[in-house]
Amino acid sequence: MKGAPRMPQDDADAPRFARRVGILVTGIVAVSFWIVTLLGALAVVTRFVRTIVVPRAKRTEPVRVRDVDLARGEIEFDADGDSRTPGRYSFWFDDDEGHARVGDITGGGAVTVTRRIIGVDFGDLRGVSRGRLGSWFHLAxxxxxxxxxxxxxxxxxxxxxxxxxxxxxxxxxxxxxxxxxxxxxxxxxxxxxxxxxxxxxxxxxxxxxxxxxxxxxxxxxxxxxxxxxxxxxxxxxxxxxxxxxxxxxxxxxxxxxxxxxxxxxxxxxxxxxxxxxxxxxxxxxxxxxxxxxxxxxxxxxxxxxxxxxxxxxxxxxxxxxxxxxxxxxxxxxxxxxxxxxxxxxxxxxxxxxxxxxxxxxxxxxxxxxxxxxxxxxxxxxxxxxxxxxxxxxxxxxxxxxx
The missing domain is CATH 3.40.50.1820 (Alpha/Beta hydrolase fold, catalytic domain)
Structure with missing residues (x-):
């Protein structure tokens, strides 16, 4: 086959054959590496582009709920930038089938944040493990x-x-x-x-x-x-x-x-x-x-x-x-x-x-x-x-x- 390394005819040809094979293998590996890299970059670009312009079919629930105490009217979250920020917010849970409103921070520290439950509009907060804090407050x-x-x-x-x-x-x-x-x-x-x-x-x-x-x-x-x-x-x-x-x-x-x-x-x-x-x-x-x-x-x-x-x-x-x-x-x-x-x-x-x-x-x-x-x-x-x-x-x- 044209371009393929010729099999050695005697022991003297063996080192030259090995070098040619080595060069060919190195080239194949290099090309494969760049193909994989380009495909990976294309996948990243595609995901980022579509995140920007494709409306979301489903919202994520990034906030973990540690505890809900309805008798005290409080909910405890993992501490993050959203849960630590004072103010009044929507809290969506159960894939947006539930909605509550939360207010003042009443406790917590570096790991958790406890907030007052202003009210539950629909859904059941009991047993909820995750949700998202949103900027909406009024619904209608x-x-x-x-x-x-x-x-x-x-x-x-x-x-x-x-x-x-x-x-x-x-x-x-x-x-x-x-x-x-x-x-x-x-x-x-x-x-x-x-x-x-x-x-x-x-x-x-x-x-x-x-x-x-x-x-x-x-x-x-x-x-x-x-x-x-x-x-x-x-x-x-x-x-x-x-x-x-x-x-x-x-x-x-x-x-x-x-x-x-x-x-x-x-x-x-x-x-x-x-x-x-x-x-x-x-x-x-x-x-x-x-x-x-x-x-x-x-x-x-x-x-x-x-x-x-x-x-x-x-x-x-x-x-x-x-x-x-x-x-x-x-x-x-x-x-x-x-x-x-x-x-x-x-x-x-x-x-x-x-x-x-x-x-x-x-x-x-x-x-x-x-x-x-x-x-x-x-x-x-x-x-x-x-x-x-x-x-x-x-x-x-x-x-x-x-």
């Missing part, structure tokens, strides 16, 4: 005692459900609330009382691929590159129902969606201001942070961004259209922003770094007010200190109205 608009209605917003993908909570007095001031990545409308309910007291009608919207609104054709998140069209539809709905001016309020990716709306919508003139809680401002920074958090080499993270942003990556991502990171670059377009913006972000966010928010505030101090927190984690600022959150946003709204 009826909890506030204000009149509300279930409405439908017509989007390009079809009818999307929304909650409409009218202001106590007739007004043309509206707020459109936009939840974050992996969330749903109840995430926004924490802000209802603040805006309602300020005299705003609240419209809490859903958007494509969030499990409530119609999915996109590809069933993938666009990181704001596509979802803003659904918020544009909400602006049209608000205008048709009496809104004279609209404040956008967005959490996490909902912040990115809100910013894309004012930068790209033909109806952005109706927006009078934006409130952003833990917003995704700089996706390059966010993805680099997530790569570091997951101990991925920098070249892998760069490949993830290129995969999401190029046509050849669609086989991996499943995106119908690549994500346009240039259009998502709010910092590069900061000079195009025209309305007042109020940002709340915590330095210990742990999911979306506060750096993008700080840089946007530095680039546009004329329109951006920045309330930086120290200990509140991602999109849980209200949960950590609802009074401070209310003062911060209410004060900004008062200035906006003036």
């Amino acid at each position: 608009p009826g909890e506030f005692g204000h009149p509300y209605s279930d409405v439908t917003i017509e989007t390009e993908r079809g009818p999307a459900p929304a909650w409409l909570i009218p202001a106590a007095e007739p007004t043309d001031r509206w707020v459109v609330m936009v939840h974050g990545w992996g969330g749903r409308r109840p995430e926004c309910l924490r802000a209802v009382e603040t805006f309602h007291r300020a005299g705003y009608t609240c419209l809490i919207v859903s958007y494509r691929n969030d499990g409530e609104a119609p999915d996109s054709a590809d069933g993938r998140y666009g990181l704001g590159d596509t979802e803003w069209r659904d918020v544009e539809s909400a602006l049209l709905f608000a205008g048709e129902h009496g809104a004279g001016g609209v404040v956008l309020a967005g959490w996490s990716m909902g912040g990115a969606i809100s910013l894309q709306t004012v930068l790209r919508s033909g109806h952005a003139a109706s927006v009078t201001g934006i409130v952003l809680d833990s917003p995704a401002v700089d996706w390059h920074d966010i993805l680099a942070f997530q790569g570091t958090l997951n101990r991925l080499p920098e070249p892998i993270t760069r490949t993830v961004v290129r995969t999401l942003g190029n046509g050849w990556g669609r086989t991996i991502s499943g995106l119908a259209t690549p994500i346009d990171f240039a259009r998502l670059d709010v910092l590069g377009q900061a000079d195009r922003l025209r309305v007042p913006i109020h940002i709340l972000h915590s330095r210990d966010d742990g999911f979306v770094p506060h750096n993008g928010s700080a840089r946007l505030a530095a680039l546009r101090p004329d329109i951006v007010s920045y309330d930086e927190w120290g200990v509140a984690r991602h999109a849980r600022l209200w949960n950590y200190d609802s009074d401070r959150w209310d003062r911060s946003v209410s004060g900004w709204l008062t200035g906006l109205e003036g």
